Amino acid sequence: MIVATQPVKATTAATAFLEALKRRGVDYLFGNAGTDFAAIIEAYATHPQPSALPRPITVPHENLAVAMAHGAYLATGNPQAVMVHVNVGTANAICGLINASREQVPLILCAGRNPITETGSLASRNAFIHWAQEMFDQGAMVREVVKWDYELRRADQTDLVVDRAISIATAHPRGPVYLTLPRETFGEPVSVEPARTSPQVAPPAPDENAINIAAKWLAEARRPLIVTGALGREARERQALAAFAGAHSIAVAAHRPRFMPLDIDNASFVGFEPGPLVEEADLIIVASCDVPWIPLHHSPGARTRVIHLAFDPNFSRYPVRGFQADLAIDGDVATAMRLIQAASHAEADVVEERIAWLDTKRTAFRTLRERAVADVELPSYAQVARCLADVSGEGDTILAETAFPTELLALDGGGGYFGAPSSGGLGWALGAALGIKLTAPERRVISLVGDGAYMFGNPTPAHFVSRANQLPTLTIIMNNSMWAAVRRATLSVYPDSETRLNRNAVFTYLEPSPEYEKIVEASGGYGERVEQAKDLPAALRRALHAVEQEGRQAVLNVLVA
Incomplete structure (x- = not known):
């Protein structure tokens, strides 16, 4: 069906690509740029109507960018786009892409394709990296976890390819797709016809x-x-x-x-x-x-x-x-x-x-x-849950990327709770929280993560994005200085293992534990370390005050038993 009636106009493939995404409901382009972004950057710089393009969000790590797009979809139901730098950026995005695949998230992951030509075009290879970054089949990196992949071969295919990508991504069961975009092709001029979109595929009716x-x-x-x-x-x-x-x-x-x-x-x-x-x-x-x-x-x-x-x-x-x-x-x-x-x-x-x-x-x-919470000296998961239940209210959104006593939270079925993907690709919650806050700024967003998941979440880029885009969220780190899941898995297979008593078991403990609360301070946020159970309620109030009243992100580093 016709969804736009603008006259034919001359533009570049990159501009046509961005306009096509926006027309089809993609509001954000989360990106970590490289030398393949030249045409995209120029398109944003020269476009006479920026609102006709997806809003660009600079995200200095690809796994975080994919998690943000994941979160934006959870909040809105609309597909979002991520663009990364050729094969190396794709590699950094794969963990989040696996999560999106298993959770049926309609994500459009785009990556530049190394310049094809050595000479003959202004977009030909002109940097040292342009030889080593080329692959025989870049799409093979992700083919098992996407529904469809394609390399844009002609500039006049741009609108068609975007339409097909979104149609496939949003058809049930939904999932991510992957586009590679050669630098030469993306900079080529193209005449844009009145846009056509494929209708969204109707889901199958139960038999x-x-x-x-x-x-x-x-x-x-x-x-x-x-x-x-x-x-x-x-x-x-x-x-x-x-x-x-x-x-x-x-x-x-x-x-x-x-x-x-x-x-x-x-x-x-x-x-x-x-x-x-x-x-x-x-x-x-x-x-x-x-x-x-x-x-x-x-x-x-x-x-x-x-x-x-x-x-x-x-x-x-x-x-x-x-x-x-x-x-x-x-x-x-x-x-x-x-x-x-x-x-x-x-x-x-x-x-x-x-x-x-x-x-x-x-x-x-x-x-x-x-069941009553035990009165212990160190904070426990149960006590954190009880404290959160005491302060939670309508409009709160909680993300859990740690084994958490969910039954102790005051949860309703109003879409205010998001659990970690079943694929277990760590580093999801920090980015997803930012994506939710970006698209639903009225929500109070709280992430519950383990200390390992916090590190996987790329906290320095995450806190940078939060500050740059004024997205104050609260992150509570359940810090047990270990990979608890690894320990549990080992003991489930070897129940009599000395690992049960051995604090020095390899690949299990994360010691010495960093001062995680200091990382957020580098981006103007509020950080606090909580060591005693009695200090937890007041610390939580101070962190929420920073988020709600001061508009600052906050991190509580809670040492749990």
Whole structure:
């Protein structure tokens, strides 16, 4: 369909590229520049209408740039673009790109392509690096974690290529795409025709026969359970789940959730550990969840039926994934839940048994949440969670990139919680928080990270970006001076290992611990080290005052037991 009616005009491929991104809803271009950016920089400098281009955000590390685009998508639902420097910039972006791929984030990752020619063009090779940076197949670096990749070969292809990139990225299941942009091509003149865009691809409708089977199985189930992971980014998903679970008295558990699927006080919500529930349930509905339980520790009963609902419920980009699936329904999960809800009708005695089981599990979860925090000298994860719950309010956004007692937070299903990607590419939260704050400045954004994740987040570039763009956020570092996940993994395989008692186990401890709170001060932020539990509430108030009243970013370096 026609979306613009401007007359044909002469411009460069770089300008046409930027205009095409903006017309298709890309509001930001997060970039870390190199010698391949010449045409982009000139396009921004000479364009008569800057608002017709995506807003450029300088981000001095590519992993941070991708995380910011990831966060901007979480806040807005709109795809964003990142541009990096040829192969070396792409290499730095890959960790964040893997996160975006597994979390189905429609990201347009662009990279310059080393100049093709040695002579003959103003854009030909003119720097020492232009030989060593060329690759036979630059796209091969990322091909396994993107939906599509392409090298722009002609300037007059620019609008078409951008249109195709965004159409593919936003089609379900969504995901990143990769464009390489040769310096010569990007600087070439091009005549821009009235722009055309491909319509957004409509998602597949759930199969009617499969819906009827699911409805029949649900009608027979006395202990039904829904397990979510990535359900809940959109309000309509949360609303559909609340209505479905409420109408049929279904327990809902969220396993390492990236989004909060329901209010934590919702009568159907039973917590964040589905494993024991999986063993008891007689029907399990896996809703947008790549890992609903850990098979090494838990598995469904012999007579339990398992239904998977998702775009691509096989998660076909995962090489191995063998969870039981008696029925798999491809399509929009909110739609599938509404259809099953309307088609399923259980007998009174079945419903009564469901309600009793749900009440038991809900009571157990409530008891867990109300458990008193131990009075210890050092701050604990639980105490940090309690302190946050005391000061949290409507409009807060919390990002967690550490193993955190989420059940102790006062979370609602309003889109105010984002958990770390299931791929575990560390360094996500700092950038994602900035991307959210950039696109939703009214939100109070708080990141919870381990000391290792903070280092992976490129804190010096992150704090630079925060100051440069006036994006005050609060980062709380849960500093245990170690890779706790590495230690737990070692002990799970070797439970009698001396690592249990050995403080000097290799590759495990991060000592001596840096004074992380000093890093943010270099960018004008507020930093504080918290060593005693009794000091935590006041320190949190001071940090939030810096963010809210002074407009400064803040970091609390909390030494946890």
